[in-house]
Amino acid sequence: MNKGKLNIQAKFQQFAGAMMIPIIVLVVCGLTMGIASPLANFIFTKGTVLWKVARLFMKIASLIIRNLSLWFVIGVTFGLSKKNKGYAALAGIFMLMSVNTVISNLASFDGITQATLNVEWLMENMAMSADKAIVYTKMYTNVLGIFTYDLSIFGAIISGIVVAWMMNKWGDTKLPNALAFFAGPKFIIMLVPVFAVGLGFVLYHVWPVISAGIQTLAIFIGNAGLFGTFVYGCVDRALLPFGMHHLVTMPLRYTELGGTMLVDGVMVSGTKNIEIALTGSPTATHYLIRNFTSGRLLINLGGWPGAAFAMYVTAKKENRKKMLALIIPAVFTATFVGVTEPIEFTTLFASPLLYYLVHVPLSGLAFVLAEATKVSIQGFAVIFMLPNILQPAKVQALSLLYLVPIYFALYFIVFRWAILKFNLKTPGRGDSDVKFVTKKEYRNSRENGPKDGIVAFHDAVIEAFGGRNNIVSVENCATRLRVTVKDDAVVAEQNAWLDDLEALGYVKNGLNYQIIYGPKVTNISADIKEALDIN
Incomplete structure (x- = not known):
């Protein structure tokens, strides 16, 4: 079963x-x-x-x-x-x-x-x-x-x-x-x-x-109003570790499940479609308020930086300098491009209860607060904010000026308390650090082939999965390498992926693996497929 x-x-x-x-x-x-x-x-x-x-x-x-x-x-x-x-x-x-x-x-x-x-x-x-x-x-x-x-x-x-x-x-x-x-x-x-x-x-x-x-x-x-928004925000983050959150977001963004709106005489369905229509409309006075994305700004710009700061101040003093090299890239990817897996999976690995009992409901609340204060703005990270600069009249986001700092303080206080109270092994606190990114880096020698003991990165990943004969299928989404194997006993352990193979996160379900690499996963997947002769 x-x-x-x-x-x-x-x-x-x-x-x-x-x-x-x-x-x-x-x-x-x-x-x-x-x-x-x-x-x-x-x-x-x-x-x-x-x-x-x-x-x-x-x-x-x-x-x-x-x-x-x-x-x-x-x-x-x-x-x-x-x-x-x-x-x-x-x-x-x-x-x-x-x-x-x-x-x-x-x-x-x-x-x-x-x-x-x-x-x-x-x-x-x-x-x-x-x-x-x-x-x-x-x-x-x-x-x-x-x-x-x-x-x-x-x-x-x-x-x-x-x-x-x-x-x-x-x-x-x-x-x-x-x-x-x-x-x-x-x-x-x-x-x-x-x-x-x-x-x-x-x-x-x-x-x-x-x-x-x-x-x-x-x-x-x-x-359902704000309650429906809260449920969406919670379910979206709760399903993230299983890689199935897109099953919830896609129908809302591109079908009438996300609502309908008449824009310049044309009926548009789905939050993303409506948002794009409002962006292109010369008569619209604001972007879509109930867009199921604005709440992420509170988390990406406030919450995760606060959590990262809590991890920094609770780390051993001798490790804090090294911690900065780990935290700064993680916070940057969260705030600038909206990729939060490094710090989210660090939280999940350190304490699943902290993730599900604190982060998940606070995420739902963030969506509610953004909608209740009528935030209408494009994007959930800095890189997607350019349209807001070009059409400032459509932006209504003054509440973010106090909601983002509140979420920074909230995450900092809760994470600091939980880390110290339960002695969570977040980065810098244990003898073997929990890491956002790898210490070691494999040099990619794809053009010249392996030499002098240097292994091409994709070959190292293949070997970590037990070799080419152990791999059944290779796929990827926006941030994750998804691999199915024949025998999980010969696959490298979690620490090997995080410490030696540049992984930002690791999920295992039986013979199915999800290795989180962030946006560069597309190139990694392509290299592996070419090496395995998978079209």
Whole structure:
């Protein structure tokens, strides 16, 4: 039973990692819109060359946000496929468009087209009440030029999961010589129309029920107010150690679960989508208040610096100078780029109770305070603050001037008390220090190959996992290297990862490992995959 539970958790972790792949496109979207929109709307004169250039960048950002399903089907299919990832991504797009085509045609068989979809027609021909007809019209939209159900990112996720399953199951299928051209990953693309008809048929009849459920959940979240915000903040941090917090954040950011808003005559769903729309709007007076991100500013700019200072003052005096070399980078990454894993996992390793009974509820409270004081600001770290400078009229954040110092003091007092009261082995307090970063560094000799006893970093990581023959799969999300092994007995212990292999954190669930490396994990993962010949 435990093994089955760990396998299910590993699959959820892999899925959460796949959901993070399209995020890079969405980050580009936010930054592009944040910089270009004030230039086009308020600074450059309409019709000038500079205004036209700014408008082009705004249109690119709008293109990204209008086609979310495309980026998510690529990311999910690519992330969940264990082989032939390029073919899988291609098949994922094919599946998404095929499924939407099936839904569109099934609707037309029932007389529902873009021309007939209106309240009057539905009341007259489908015997719907006015209220039911209004709700029904909102179920349809255009996806990549196809009139179909508004499945949001859910249609892309479902299509991606199905194609990834197909690729993992039949991606190496062999056919007779006469049909060899269609063997392997091409066989999956041949199967897409068959599965698309079945999947489209099921979704056409089931989605109205699912859509009603989503609307009910969205109404609950909306009506829950600050309590719902508190629950979100707690769950987000509570799931972080398991790598599954993205499963909570993504639906809120990119579907109607995060709310809807009419921006310049266009109905927008999802907190991130609304925030980008408000950024690009020349009439909006402020950014989104209930954005489920502003609370992180209290933690990143106030809480974690306070906790780090508490760790510094409670360290042994002879270790404090060395502590600065550890604390300053950890605080910098938290405040400047919003990567908090180094200090969060240090807290978790030192005391799970301190993490879950103090940090988690205080995180929830931070989101509540930001929303209650009507903070409307873009970004949760310094690097994402540029749009605020360009559109200061949309920023409402005076409460941060006192909330951030309060959180600094709160974390400092609580962490200092807990460290001393329970003798927690935070950095600098034990004989063997708990570290944010490694002491040793492996030199990367990839270009010239290993020599003079120097081992390429990715080779050292492979060996730490028990060698290439012990590794089943290698994936990564934004900050974590996710590896599944055959035998965990030959994998290096936690201290080896933290002390010798530059890891910022370490999570083990059975045969599934998550090694936290921060933003550089993408390069590490690519090097390992190349060394293992994993495409």
